[in-house]
Structure formats: structure tokens, C-alpha cells
Amino acid sequence: MTLSKPPLQAPVPNRRTATFLAGWNEGTFPLRGCIACGTVNEPEAEQCSACSATKFESIDASGMATLVSWTVPHHRNVGGDVEPTGILALAELDEGPWWWAALLADDADALEVGLRLRLRFDEVPGVGQRVVVLVKDAS
Known part of the structure; x- marks a missing residue:
């Protein structure tokens, strides 16, 4: 997907x-x-x-985490079609606590428990606030 x-x-x-x-x-x-x-x-x-x-x-936090679980929420658009809204992931930070965040990935089917992730701070356009998102660790 x-x-x-x-x-x-x-x-x-x-x-x-x-x-x-x-x-x-x-x-x-x-x-x-x-x-x-x-x-x-x-x-x-x-x-x-x-x-x-x-x-x-x-x-x-070091900025590193491990994927524990994820889900792909869906919503019904104006035309009545159901479409995915992104990936919501649960990750265990290397320091121990678990954290929910959006996982920015192209393909939810390619994810697997244990995948190494990195925290990234993305700015919300027009708001002046950054939020934490998760991305696959490239190293």
C-alpha cells in the first residue's frame, strides 16, 4: 500500500x-x-x-527508536471513497519510553517489527511549532 x-x-x-x-x-x-x-x-x-x-x-533522547507496532488509519473522503491517512507508529525510544508518532514511509506493507527508526522534527506550516515524526533510519 x-x-x-x-x-x-x-x-x-x-x-x-x-x-x-x-x-x-x-x-x-x-x-x-x-x-x-x-x-x-x-x-x-x-x-x-x-x-x-x-x-x-x-x-x-538520542533520537533513535525501534518500531513496536503500527496502524494505517483510514477516512472517508468527500466522494465517499475510503483512503489511508498515513501511518501511525508506536516506537520504543532507545532510552526506554514508548512514543506514538506519524511514521513517514511510502509503503506500510514493507514495515516490520524491530525496524530501526529515527526521530525527526518537522515544522507545521503556518504555525511555528515543530512536531516529532518517525522516519526509517538510513544508517
Whole structure:
């Protein structure tokens, strides 16, 4: 199945997302490292997933990930035809947390679990906000 690039939508910053969305605009993916046990948690974590501590330090993700799963959402267009809207992927960052993002790939049928991916920061046209997308790692 050949896909076109889906349109990007900018997330709306709020109390929980403002810090990591600001990082995206600078080309970094800030994670939350637990000071008590060292576990790396997702950007919005308020409590460590391993030890329940609530004190964190900011850790920038390496930008590398592994494909865990994906889906191809579809929608019905104005003419009534059903068409794919892109690929939504679940990836495990090399630091441990899992993250959902658009996977920019031409062929969903060529994907396989374990595929190495890279985070990329694409600007949403006309908004001034970058979002994280996943692309196949070329190295």
C-alpha cells in the first residue's frame, strides 16, 4: 500500500506539555530521568514508572527508536471513497519510553517489527511549532 505524507497538526501546549514541546522547537526530545532510580520516563511523567518517585532531571533522547507496532488509519473522503491517512507508529525510544508518532514511509506493507527508526522534527506550516515524526533510519 503506497501512502502520501499526512498533513501535520500542531499540538496545543499546556501545563504538562509546554516543556517538551519547547524542546521539539529546538530539535530535542526531552525525557524525564528519575533522580532516585535512574529510570528514563516519558516526557509527561509526573511519577517514575519504576519507583514512583516524583523528582526528575531532563534527559535528551538520542533520537533513535525501534518500531513496536503500527496502524494505517483510514477516512472517508468527500466522494465517499475510503483512503489511508498515513501511518501511525508506536516506537520504543532507545532510552526506554514508548512514543506514538506519524511514521513517514511510502509503503506500510514493507514495515516490520524491530525496524530501526529515527526521530525527526518537522515544522507545521503556518504555525511555528515543530512536531516529532518517525522516519526509517538510513544508517
